[in-house]
Amino acid sequence: MKLHTSEIPIGKHQARRKTQKLAPLIVSAFLLTIITLSYPGIIRDSQKISEDNSQAFESLDHDSIIPTSTTRLDQKNYQPCSSGKIDAPGCNSSLGGEDIQARKSPPNITASPPLTSTQHVMVANETLTEKGEDNCDLFSGEWVPNPEGPYYTNMTCNAIEEHQNCMKFGRPDLGFLKWRWKPDACELPIFDPQQFLELVRGKSLAFVGDSVARNHMQSLICLLSKVVYPVDVSSSADANKHHEYRDYDFNISIFSSPYLVKTERTEPNDITRPFNLYLDEYDQSWTNQIEDFDYVIISAGQWFFRPTYFYLNRSLVGCLYCPEANITHFTSSFSYRHAFRTAFRAINRAKKFKGITYLRTFAPSHFEGAQWDKGGDCARTRPFKRNETLLEDFSSKMHSIQLEELKTAQEEAWRKNGSKFRFFDATKPMLLRPDGHPSKYGHWPVQNVTVANDCVHWCLPGPIDSWNDFLQELLKREIDH
Ligand SMILES: *[C@@H]1O[C@H](CO)[C@@H](O)[C@H](O)[C@H]1NC(C)=O
Numbered sequence: 001m002k003l004h005t006s007e008i009p010i011g012k013h014q015a016r017r018k019t020q021k022l023a024p025l026i027v028s029a030f031l032l033t034i035i036t037l038s039y040p041g042i043i044r045d046s047q048k049i050s051e052d053n054s055q056a057f058e059s060l061d062h063d064s065i066i067p068t069s070t071t072r073l074d075q076k077n078y079q080p081c082s083s084g085k086i087d088a089p090g091c092n093s094s095l096g097g098e099d100i101q102a103r104k105s106p107p108n109i110t111a112s113p114p115l116t117s118t119q120h121v122m123v124a125n126e127t128l129t130e131k132g133e134d135n136c137d138l139f140s141g142e143w144v145p146n147p148e149g150p151y152y153t154n155m156t157c158n159a160i161e162e163h164q165n166c167m168k169f170g171r172p173d174l175g176f177l178k179w180r181w182k183p184d185a186c187e188l189p190i191f192d193p194q195q196f197l198e199l200v201r202g203k204s205l206a207f208v209g210d211s212v213a214r215n216h217m218q219s220l221i222c223l224l225s226k227v228v229y230p231v232d233v234s235s236s237a238d239a240n241k242h243h244e245y246r247d248y249d250f251n252i253s254i255f256s257s258p259y260l261v262k263t264e265r266t267e268p269n270d271i272t273r274p275f276n277l278y279l280d281e282y283d284q285s286w287t288n289q290i291e292d293f294d295y296v297i298i299s300a301g302q303w304f305f306r307p308t309y310f311y312l313n314r315s316l317v318g319c320l321y322c323p324e325a326n327i328t329h330f331t332s333s334f335s336y337r338h339a340f341r342t343a344f345r346a347i348n349r350a351k352k353f354k355g356i357t358y359l360r361t362f363a364p365s366h367f368e369g370a371q372w373d374k375g376g377d378c379a380r381t382r383p384f385k386r387n388e389t390l391l392e393d394f395s396s397k398m399h400s401i402q403l404e405e406l407k408t409a410q411e412e413a414w415r416k417n418g419s420k421f422r423f424f425d426a427t428k429p430m431l432l433r434p435d436g437h438p439s440k441y442g443h444w445p446v447q448n449v450t451v452a453n454d455c456v457h458w459c460l461p462g463p464i465d466s467w468n469d470f471l472q473e474l475l476k477r478e479i480d481h
């Protein structure tokens with residue numbers, strides 16, 4: 001099944017600008033993503049609960065993944081978070097019985113230990129990344145002031161989704177726009193739209209992922225809009241979009257696939273109910289279309305913290321945050337690892353595909369002070385220095401799963417002399433940008449509805465624009481080779 005954001009009824013008054021070709025299905029998409037803001041908090045306790053399960057899983061070999069442990073939860077107090085209300089207070093977002101905070105309270109910067117994030121983030125093995133001639137790791141670095149930014153505004157770009165249009169909704173501080181990423185060992189050139197369009201002439205680029213992937217694509221379209229807008233040739237009812245830059249014979253498509261694998265709703269008309277994930281089956285909405293692309297940027301994130309049922313070989317093998325006592329409870333590591341393994345396998349087995357796959361790694365959210373649904377917020381106005389923050393355990397876990405699966409995929413690709421897999425580490429740079437999220441400045445057009453602060457997506461313009469600085473540099477490195 002494909003996740004049609006359009007399946008959620010939206011009011012017509014909610015569309016942004018009628019004339020705007022690129023205007024996405026704003027409200028429906030936001031509903032989805034706000035739901036997916038959810039649950040980052042619960043992962044902590046559940047990790048404790050089913051650590052055994054994921055270890056059991058990880059020690060198994062690739063094709064015989066059947067959980068052996070049957071750790072079960074005490075279900076007596078558990079009510080799933082699944083009523084129609086997004087921020088339903090009655091449901092338990094914590095499984096352990098303790099009132100555990102979603103996130104650490106804001107780090108006390110002056111008192112935080114002088115640690116660098118690289119001590120806590122698994123560092124890319126050199127084999128993962130194509131280094132430039134100067135052998136520079138693009139992703140080790142820091143944010144430095146850049147008085148030149150931003151490179152577009154909500155007045156010059158019409159592809160900004162309402163919920164990421166932080167300027168429009170009155171975000172008072174604009175200092176967060178005045179930073180650029182500086183790798184330790186080299187410079188990362190700022191995105192040059194004309195140069196980029198020449199670089200990708202005759203090529204096609206696909207994004208595969210969730211609304212953060214769309215956020216990235218919209219940043220790219222805005223950065224390119226100084227030169228030209230694409231023609232959107234997709235139907236408005238389709239969550240997958242196809243954009244053509246005809247003067248450059250360059251295409252950008254996005255395939256909406258938050259779980260990367262085949263999924264199914266347990267309740268067809270209720271997006272808030274759990275999903276069934278067929279973890280060893282392809283999501284053909286993208287795997288069937290990928291062969292023709294030159295570049296694929298694949299990513300996945302917050303959706304894996306939602307209640308889900310896991311299937312392997314069409315059998316129910318476990319779940320995340322389900323109320324049933326007779327089902328094995330796993331952490332989201334289980335589904336995350338499987339999803340990437342299956343997605344990479346699909347790419348490796350796509351016979352005609354000779355392109356390059358970029359794994360854009362997990363972009364951490366930044367709720368502080370409370371859980372996402374208890375008023376947690378991201379109100380900082382400047383980036384962290386490396387020594388001011390740490391990747392939380394579960395983010396670190398997600399990141400290392402991605403790297404491990406990428407490595408496995410690279411090895412298979414080498415054996416088959418086929419496509420290339422590359423590492424696009426958004427995790428480390430974005431960990432340092434608690435100031436880059438919409439927070440409350442991404443208002444829902446229906447002002448009545450109170451929604452959680454958005455500390456998952458990124459303002460446009462904003463720090464996510466740097467992902468296209470990375471993209472430009474990564475593409476350049478391939479071509480220079
Ligand atoms: C779950 O929620 C119910 C109802 O709000 C509450 O009585 C119970 O204590 C909660 N359980 C946990 C584990 O938080």
Ligand SMILES: *[C@@H]1O[C@H](CO)[C@@H](O)[C@H](O)[C@H]1NC(C)=O
Binds near residue numbers: 108109110111
């Ligand atoms: C931060 O740490 C300093 C020094 O240890 C302490 O004086 C201060 O109260 C702390 N602030 C907060 C908000 O915890």
Ligand SMILES: *[C@@H]1O[C@H](CO)[C@@H](O)[C@H](O)[C@H]1NC(C)=O
Binds near residue numbers: 112113388
């Ligand atoms: C963090 O590093 C900066 C230099 O980049 C330094 O000035 C600052 O004192 C460090 N802070 C802590 C808490 O170590």
Ligand SMILES: *[C@@H]1O[C@H](CO)[C@@H](O)[C@H](O)[C@H]1NC(C)=O
Binds near residue numbers: 125126127
């Ligand atoms: C990187 O991977 C290679 C091959 O798998 C291994 O020999 C090497 O020790 C790894 N290096 C690091 C720094 O992990």
Ligand SMILES: *[C@@H]1O[C@H](CO)[C@@H](O)[C@H](O)[C@H]1NC(C)=O
Binds near residue numbers: 154155167170
């Ligand atoms: C752009 O942002 C400004 C505030 O900086 C706001 O007044 C305006 O309505 C916004 N325009 C659009 C088209 O979003």
Ligand SMILES: *[C@@H]1O[C@H](CO)[C@@H](O)[C@H](O)[C@H]1NC(C)=O
Binds near residue numbers: 202
């Ligand atoms: C871009 O898309 C159009 C329409 O699907 C197709 O005809 C064209 O060949 C594509 N260009 C590239 C470079 O893939």
Ligand SMILES: *[C@@H]1O[C@H](CO)[C@@H](O)[C@H](O)[C@H]1NC(C)=O
Binds near residue numbers: 313
């Ligand atoms: C998958 O399930 C089918 C029947 O349901 C069974 O025949 C087959 O052996 C299973 N395959 C694996 C790899 O377990």
Ligand SMILES: *[C@@H]1O[C@H](CO)[C@@H](O)[C@H](O)[C@H]1NC(C)=O
Binds near residue numbers: 316324326327
């Ligand atoms: C769990 O128990 C219910 C009845 O309590 C049963 O219908 C269901 O098939 C069981 N599921 C599994 C996976 O054993």
Ligand SMILES: *[C@@H]1O[C@H](CO)[C@@H](O)[C@H](O)[C@H]1NC(C)=O
Binds near residue numbers: 417
């Ligand atoms: C792998 O591909 C390269 C270039 O496409 C080719 O020269 C080489 O012979 C191939 N090697 C194998 C083992 O197929």
Ligand SMILES: *[C@@H]1O[C@H](CO)[C@@H](O)[C@H](O)[C@H]1NC(C)=O
Binds near residue numbers: 446
């Ligand atoms: C806003 O809330 C009021 C009262 O709660 C309700 O009557 C009205 O229909 C709501 N407006 C919208 C646009 O939902």
